[in-house]
Amino acid sequence: MAKHVLVLNLLAITCALVVAFEPSPLQDFCVAEPSGSARVNGFACMDPKLAQANHFTFSGLHVAGNTSNPLGSRVTPVTVAQIPGLNTLGASLARIDYAPWGVIPPHVHPRATEILTVIEGSLEVGFVTSNPDNRLITKVLKKGDVFVFPIGLAHFQRNVGHGNAFSISALSSQNPGVITIANAVFGSNPSIADDLLARAFQLDKSVVGQLQTKF
Numbered sequence: 001m002a003k004h005v006l007v008l009n010l011l012a013i014t015c016a017l018v019v020a021f022e023p024s025p026l027q028d029f030c031v032a033e034p035s036g037s038a039r040v041n042g043f044a045c046m047d048p049k050l051a052q053a054n055h056f057t058f059s060g061l062h063v064a065g066n067t068s069n070p071l072g073s074r075v076t077p078v079t080v081a082q083i084p085g086l087n088t089l090g091a092s093l094a095r096i097d098y099a100p101w102g103v104i105p106p107h108v109h110p111r112a113t114e115i116l117t118v119i120e121g122s123l124e125v126g127f128v129t130s131n132p133d134n135r136l137i138t139k140v141l142k143k144g145d146v147f148v149f150p151i152g153l154a155h156f157q158r159n160v161g162h163g164n165a166f167s168i169s170a171l172s173s174q175n176p177g178v179i180t181i182a183n184a185v186f187g188s189n190p191s192i193a194d195d196l197l198a199r200a201f202q203l204d205k206s207v208v209g210q211l212q213t214k215f
């Protein structure tokens, strides 16, 4: 009997953890009202009677992003910021364009698992498991291939084809968040102490300084 209670308790705890972020909505929808003063985990809801199709719509994902930048890539996000109707629903999309050899640098989505589909071209993708193994799981994807980046793990993409490439990602949060690792470490504002970073990364302080000017 006590064992059953324990199992039930464990189940309850597990379920509580699973639904601790972006829980199943308790209404059909909650179109974001960004100016609303109510404090919720997400945006306040507009009056559902006022909701229209345009609150659930985004147009233009067929348009390639401009990849003329040092990384040779461009993300076009479709999150709750673009579609207020995504509020509380735990989903979003992104289109990513890549120039030849263009890179999405190692980054983390703190709130979402990502599932990426290659629509055009060929991409090298990968993620690294957490400590202590830090195992690299990597693959070259071709058009039509799908790959998963588990929530919270550092991952990257690179166009290994000779033409342009693009992919569409679905993410399990209305607001996945992005932590680009180099920017977080070497581009924080204000800067992390250079002698700390020199020791942490086993680098010369001048190299740390150089990295800090780049991010």
Ligand SMILES: *[C@@H]1O[C@H](CO)[C@@H](O)[C@H](O)[C@H]1NC(C)=O
Pocket: 066, 067, 068, 069
């Ligand atoms: C793409 O971005 C570059 C650099 O910002 C800019 O010079 C160029 O005009 C842009 N191209 C288009 C088609 O918008």
